[in-house]
Amino acid sequence: MSISQIQDEIINEFSLLDGDMEMTVFYIMELGQKLPVMNEVDKTEDNIVKGCQSKVWLTAKQNDGKVFFIGDSNTAITKGLVSLLIRIFNGQSPETILKGDLYFMKNIGMERFIGTQRSNGFAAMIKQMKLYAFAFKTQLAEKE
Amino acid sequence: MNTTTAIDIRKIREQFPVLHQKVNGKPLIYFDNAATNQKPKQVINALVNYYQGYNANIHRGIHTLAEKATRAYEETRHSMQKFINAKNVEEVIFTRGVTESINLVASSYGRTFLNAGDEVIISELEHHSNIVPWQIICEEKKSILKVIPVTEVGEIDLDAYRKLLSSKTKIVAVNHASNSLGTINPIKEIIKLAHEVGAVILIDGAQAAAHLEIDVQDLDCDFYCISSHKMYGPTGAGILYGKKELLEKMPPYMSGGEMIRDVTFAKTSYNDLPYKFEAGTPNIADVIALNEAINFINTLGKEQIAEHESELLAYASEKLAAIPGLKLIGTAKEKVAVQSFIIEGIHHFDIGQMLDTRGIAVRTGDHCTQPLMDRLGIEGTVRASFSIYNTKSEIDEMIEGLKRIVNFMKP
Numbered sequence: 088m089s090i091s092q093i094q095d096e097i098i099n100e101f102s103l104l105d106g107d108m109e110m111t112v113f114y115i116m117e118l119g120q121k122l123p124v125m126n127e128v129d130k131t132e133d134n135i136v137k138g139c140q141s142k143v144w145l146t147a148k149q150n151d152g153k154v155f156f157i158g159d160s161n162t163a164i165t166k167g168l169v170s171l172l173i174r175i176f177n178g179q180s181p182e183t184i185l186k187g188d189l190y191f192m193k194n195i196g197m198e199r200f201i202g203t204q205r206s207n208g209f210a211a212m213i214k215q216m217k218l219y220a221f222a223f224k225t226q227l228a229e230k231e
Numbered sequence: 232m233n234t235t236t237a238i239d240i241r242k243i244r245e246q247f248p249v250l251h252q253k254v255n256g257k258p259l260i261y262f263d264n265a266a267t268n269q270k271p272k273q274v275i276n277a278l279v280n281y282y283q284g285y286n287a288n289i290h291r292g293i294h295t296l297a298e299k300a301t302r303a304y305e306e307t308r309h310s311m312q313k314f315i316n317a318k319n320v321e322e323v324i325f326t327r328g329v330t331e332s333i334n335l336v337a338s339s340y341g342r343t344f345l346n347a348g349d350e351v352i353i354s355e356l357e358h359h360s361n362i363v364p365w366q367i368i369c370e371e372k373k374s375i376l377k378v379i380p381v382t383e384v385g386e387i388d389l390d391a392y393r394k395l396l397s398s399k400t401k402i403v404a405v406n407h408a409s410n411s412l413g414t415i416n417p418i419k420e421i422i423k424l425a426h427e428v429g430a431v432i433l434i435d436g437a438q439a440a441a442h443l444e445i446d447v448q449d450l451d452c453d454f455y456c457i458s459s460h461k462m463y464g465p466t467g468a469g470i471l472y473g474k475k476e477l478l479e480k481m482p483p484y485m486s487g488g489e490m491i492r493d494v495t496f497a498k499t500s501y502n503d504l505p506y507k508f509e510a511g512t513p514n515i516a517d518v519i520a521l522n523e524a525i526n527f528i529n530t531l532g533k534e535q536i537a538e539h540e541s542e543l544l545a546y547a548s549e550k551l552a553a554i555p556g557l558k559l560i561g562t563a564k565e566k567v568a569v570q571s572f573i574i575e576g577i578h579h580f581d582i583g584q585m586l587d588t589r590g591i592a593v594r595t596g597d598h599c600t601q602p603l604m605d606r607l608g609i610e611g612t613v614r615a616s617f618s619i620y621n622t623k624s625e626i627d628e629m630i631e632g633l634k635r636i637v638n639f640m641k642p
């Protein structure tokens with residue numbers, strides 16, 4: 088699926104919650120609970136995403152020209168948000184991730200309850216994912 | 232006695248416009264009063280009336296508006312003098328709040344009277360604003376900062392304090408009540424002990440002003456600091472109370488207009504107290520409106536306020552403690568209406584965010600007391616702090632919200 092298709096799918100899922108704030112947050116946390124477990128050894132200072140109020144760890148690997156992320160957070164809501172980003176970007180090419188335009192946040196009313204401090208953290212997570220994509224893109228170009 | 236018969240909370244709530252709104256589709260429940268409490272109409276109207284009716288620069292103008300504004304501004308000083316029972320009106324210095332008041336004392340008194348090897352004592356319960364100014368001045372003067380430990384329940388260890396005191400102690404600075412835990416400190420005893428070794432003592436009264444009786448003469452404290460916005464007044468205003476004989480010995484903290492008597496390029500002489508410490512155009516509007524906040528508290532009476540808030544605290548603490556996995560943080564015997572807590576396995580940010588979806592405003596984090604959190608071995612807490620306009624049914628709503636979170640997280 089393309090980045091937009093996945094985002095549209097997410098928007099559709101959240102629309103079922105009818106703007107109920109509490110249900111929305113519960114749903115986000117539920118998504119976080121389903122995130123594949125990150126190894127404790129990967130939760131290093133280096134893998135912490137700078138700029139988040141909560142602790143967020145993010146690692147990535149490249150396989151066959153596709154990028155795969157593993158992430159975790161010490162708070163459940165943020166972990167849910169990480170899981171949404173991973174769902175969108177996982178298995179995409181570095182190029183697609185770098186060009187990827189994220190619009191689902193507005194459509195699921197996320198700004199309304201994430202708050203400015205968390206929003207900045209969210210931007211930091213996206214930036215970190217794009218940095219990984221950029222690194223892989225450079226790596227792949229060198230191999231060619 | 233049941234406080235609901237003594238004061239009509241519904242009537243009080245009517246005076247607070249901000250309370251009558253929905254947040255995330257639910258009626259706002261405001262439990263972040265220790266951070267800043269809400270403002271009654273009288274305070275808001277005083278701001279509007281000043282700007283609409285008599286905005287003018289004070290003290291030097293001779294026209295009618297300037298006179299009116301000056302009178303209103305100075306009236307607040309007189310009200311504040313009575314509010315804390317200061318002996319002299321010029322002992323009340325307007326600042327931006329407790330942070331500025333402490334910085335003023337640390338910079339002016341500290342820089343003048345501290346020497347290498349002298350000691351300053353604070354406690355583990357302090358807000359960063361009563362830690363950092365002392366760290367800075369101690370570093371500058373090569374003085375030593377000593378810290379009174381707190382016990383498991385969050386009370387100052389008086390025995391340890393006695394042991395820290397010596398002829399080297401020059402300044403002691405502690406809060407009247409803790410912002411993170413609510414502990415009311417035995418400041419009368421702490422002040423007496425400081426004086427026995429010849430030290431001066433500063434009390435951070437940020438969390439006390441809206442709740443506890445303050446009598447600076449009876450306490451015999453040397454400095455007492457208050458923030459307006461934590462006592463129903465506007466932000467950006469507050470006071471430093473200081474004993475006249477100390478303030479007179481202290482050099483100005485900031486300089487400019489208002490604080491001078493005569494200026495020549497050769498020499499400047501300073502104005503009398505309190506103006507020596509009030510350089511520049513002050514925060515006229517907010518100070519004037521602060522008078523209405525004082526009136527609001529005086530009209531209700533601190534005893535009644537404390538009675539209602541204590542009842543809320545006792546009710547909340549009991550209900551909170553019954554939630555599985557919840558641990559109360561800060562269970563001192565004497566407390567203002569602040570209850571911190573953590574829930575095992577659930578991050579405080581998540582709890583705060585979840586409560587917000589139900590329109591409930593609480594504080595989460597370290598509450599600007601990182602050393603205290605370190606001492607307690609925790610990263611932060613959820614803090615619910617209550618005010619005169621809060622009700623038991625609001626607490627029930629919070630408890631309900633917390634139960635839902637616990638059930639969701641641990642099915």
